[in-house]
Amino acid sequence: MKKIILSYILFFVCFSVIKAEDGHQLWLRFDKIQNTENFFSGIISSNEFVANEFQQSWKKMSGFNLHKKNKLSDNVLVIGTIKDRLIKSLGLEKALKPLGKEGYLIKTIRKKNQNYTVVAGNSAAGELYGMYHLLRLLQTNEFSYNLNISELPTYAHRLLNHWDNLDRTVERGYAGYSIWKWDELPATVSPLYQEYARANASIGINGTVLNNVNASPLILTKEYLEKVRVIAAELRPFNLKVYLSINFSSPKELGGLADSDPLNPDVQKWWKEKAKDIYNLIPDFGGFLVKANSEGLPGPMDYGRTHVDGANMIADAVKPYGGIVMWRAFVYDPDGDDRAKQAYREFKPFDGKFRDNVIIQLKNGPVDFQPREPFSPLFGAMEKTPIMAELQITQEYLGFSNHIAYLAPMWKECLDSDTYAKGAGSTVAKTTDGSIFPQKITAIAGVANIGEDRNWCGNHFAQANWYAYGRLAWDYNLTSEEIAEEWIKMTFTKEENFLKPVKELLLSSRESVVKYMMPMGLHHLFAWGHHYGPEPWCDVPGARPDWLPKYYHNANEVGLGFDRTTEGSNAVSQYNSPLKEQFNDIKTCPENLLLWFHHVPWNYKMKSGKSMWDELCYTYDSGVQEVRKYQKVWDKMEKYVDKERFKHIQSRLKIQSKDAVWWKDACLLYFQQFSQMPIPYDIERPIWDLEELMQIKLDMKHHN
Numbered sequence: 001m002k003k004i005i006l007s008y009i010l011f012f013v014c015f016s017v018i019k020a021e022d023g024h025q026l027w028l029r030f031d032k033i034q035n036t037e038n039f040f041s042g043i044i045s046s047n048e049f050v051a052n053e054f055q056q057s058w059k060k061m062s063g064f065n066l067h068k069k070n071k072l073s074d075n076v077l078v079i080g081t082i083k084d085r086l087i088k089s090l091g092l093e094k095a096l097k098p099l100g101k102e103g104y105l106i107k108t109i110r111k112k113n114q115n116y117t118v119v120a121g122n123s124a125a126g127e128l129y130g131m132y133h134l135l136r137l138l139q140t141n142e143f144s145y146n147l148n149i150s151e152l153p154t155y156a157h158r159l160l161n162h163w164d165n166l167d168r169t170v171e172r173g174y175a176g177y178s179i180w181k182w183d184e185l186p187a188t189v190s191p192l193y194q195e196y197a198r199a200n201a202s203i204g205i206n207g208t209v210l211n212n213v214n215a216s217p218l219i220l221t222k223e224y225l226e227k228v229r230v231i232a233a234e235l236r237p238f239n240l241k242v243y244l245s246i247n248f249s250s251p252k253e254l255g256g257l258a259d260s261d262p263l264n265p266d267v268q269k270w271w272k273e274k275a276k277d278i279y280n281l282i283p284d285f286g287g288f289l290v291k292a293n294s295e296g297l298p299g300p301m302d303y304g305r306t307h308v309d310g311a312n313m314i315a316d317a318v319k320p321y322g323g324i325v326m327w328r329a330f331v332y333d334p335d336g337d338d339r340a341k342q343a344y345r346e347f348k349p350f351d352g353k354f355r356d357n358v359i360i361q362l363k364n365g366p367v368d369f370q371p372r373e374p375f376s377p378l379f380g381a382m383e384k385t386p387i388m389a390e391l392q393i394t395q396e397y398l399g400f401s402n403h404i405a406y407l408a409p410m411w412k413e414c415l416d417s418d419t420y421a422k423g424a425g426s427t428v429a430k431t432t433d434g435s436i437f438p439q440k441i442t443a444i445a446g447v448a449n450i451g452e453d454r455n456w457c458g459n460h461f462a463q464a465n466w467y468a469y470g471r472l473a474w475d476y477n478l479t480s481e482e483i484a485e486e487w488i489k490m491t492f493t494k495e496e497n498f499l500k501p502v503k504e505l506l507l508s509s510r511e512s513v514v515k516y517m518m519p520m521g522l523h524h525l526f527a528w529g530h531h532y533g534p535e536p537w538c539d540v541p542g543a544r545p546d547w548l549p550k551y552y553h554n555a556n557e558v559g560l561g562f563d564r565t566t567e568g569s570n571a572v573s574q575y576n577s578p579l580k581e582q583f584n585d586i587k588t589c590p591e592n593l594l595l596w597f598h599h600v601p602w603n604y605k606m607k608s609g610k611s612m613w614d615e616l617c618y619t620y621d622s623g624v625q626e627v628r629k630y631q632k633v634w635d636k637m638e639k640y641v642d643k644e645r646f647k648h649i650q651s652r653l654k655i656q657s658k659d660a661v662w663w664k665d666a667c668l669l670y671f672q673q674f675s676q677m678p679i680p681y682d683i684e685r686p687i688w689d690l691e692e693l694m695q696i697k698l699d700m701k702h703h704n
């Protein structure tokens with residue numbers, strides 16, 4: 001009998017230790033940490049909400065709550081704002097001044113042989129972000145009695161963009177249905193909203209656009225605005241503002257007006273009234289995101305007007321309430337000679353003509369969110385109009401939630417690119433954060449990878465991209481490595497034998513995707529109808545040429561690539577010197593962008609001494625080999641990870657390995673028809689025939 005009871009107890013003990021890990025807690029797991037009893041003797045805070053947030057997480061890490069105190073004592077934790085007498089009495093006023101509304105200090109103050117840990121901001125938002133930073137220090141073993149941290153965000157508006165439709169499908173979403181449960185709102189409020197808000201606040205994200213840029217006019221109906229009001233109320237305590245994408249035709253579609261012409265006074269009035277209604281419901285509403293005259297959506301040009309007319313009309317409507325308009329520059333029409341030139345061509349002439357509450361939202365690259373693009377030349381080209389970068393967190397073009405691709409290196413590549421707008425050092429980051437051009441508004445946006453899946457992102461490792469986006473939006477000077485390290489420690493373990501190899505895997509993962517999908521500047525080789533697999537041969541009669549891979553790769557007997565030099569589309573001329581000369585010359589063009597800017601002969605000699613064709617083959621193959629290596633690395637990690645997450649990543653890597661081979665074989669076998677050169681004999685042989693690959697048609701109805 002004794003034996004049976006014992007084995008029961010053992011069973012339950014073991015069960016609780018290896019309990020299933022669904023990843024829902026993200027990086028906010030707050031695993032137990034050692035010696036916590038010595039960390040803080042109690043807590044002083046006038047902000048109930050922030051103190052409670054801290055206590056909840058602290059309890060998970062330590063097993064107990066901190067006593068509330070009202071007087072300083074040794075090792076006490078103080079969280080407050082400059083309005084608190086205590087914070088003033090500690091002499092922090094001067095240090096807090098330059099930190100703005102959202103910045104904070106975390107300091108160990110030593111007085112009369114006592115240590116106080118102080119988290120202080122100028123506002124509740126500062127306190128909140130400082131508190132989460134302190135939690136991060138605790139989670140990553142970085143807490144000490146020697147803290148002297150002072151932070152403020154680089155961008156004022158740090159937004160997520162949800163491409164979520166009102167029917168709860170998510171455009172380019174790979175993590176299930178939308179977290180916004182429109183059908184049950186406003187009556188039922190999902191606990192997901194606050195969990196989502198907490199996760200965002202913990203990494204400094206302070207705004208969210210709830211609905212798809214391909215916006216339904218319905219979002220502006222009374223019925224939906226009431227639902228939006230409820231979501232806004234859930235997010236507000238976490239300093240997360242709500243914004244909406246709008247359909248430019250709303251006055252006509254919804255208001256029954258004859259048109260939506262921005263110069264029509266009735267249309268202007270309609271927007272003003274709509275803004276008033278919204279702000280009545282949601283006084284801290286952030287503003288509008290607009291995709292207009294892009295991919296068939298309505299816009300001011302339908303009425304012979306301009307982006308300026310459209311944006312300014314909407315800006316005037318939200319101006320009295322402090323709202324902003326993010327007007328997207330993702331525009332391209334089928335008649336242009338080079339899609340990569342359009343945003344610059346269309347927007348540059350309007351520099352200085354927008355209202356001061358308009359900001360232009362620009363994708364990192366000039367075409368779309370390809371695995372590698374040069375930065376868009378419009379960055380740094382508008383001196384009197386603020387521009388914000390739009391990054392894509394969801395992996396539309398990087399293997400959906402199947403492939404592991406840690407994207408911080410890709411975003412940093414863009415943000416750190418020198419535009420030479422005002423001489424050397426004018427990085428994309430600096431042309432958008434107000435340090436080079438005076439900007440009233442600074443902002444950054446990331447297209448979310450979030451859905452209803454228990455693990456939020458469809459892949460445990462894709463959570464790292466949500467995390468990294470937030471951290472970079474707060475401080476783009478952080479390195480990809482620092483961010484990966486924080487994330488791994490909080491999400492998995494601090495164990496060095498796990499941390500090191502997994503960090504290396506993450507750091508190289510995006511480059512591996514580039515290698516097996518589209519190396520050396522290749523782009524848009526995707527299949528028709530979805531952006532997952534390869535179809536460089538794709539030809540759809542009557543389709544827009546710029547929607548077909550051939551438009552981009554131009555493979556022929558001579559060579560491969562898009563000639564954007566002065567001899568070709570001359571897209572190089574949109575870049576400042578010395579970049580335009582550097583890109584224009586095949587010898588100085590960076591080799592990882594060679595086929596973006598040049599049509600290169602198959603036997604062109606690369607820096608390695610290999611022919612372009614051989615280099616292409618070896619690069620594809622190294623992409624495949626790297627994923628194989630990731631499998632080996634991951635299998636060794638089994639003992640450090642719970643079963644559920646281990647298996648999940650293991651199975652994703654299998655898919656990624658197969659897909660990498662699919663990509664390599666499809667592209668090499670197809671291009672070989674033009675190069676007529678052998679695939680170097682020392683690399684892995686194709687396992688497919690081109691004809692077989694050309695038959696593959698994925699059913700991507702829900703994913704394209």
Ligand code: BDP
Binds near residue numbers: 330
């Ligand atoms: C493309 C996506 C499409 C988006 C569009 C956009 O394929 O779903 O609507 O970008 O950003 O990359 O507007």
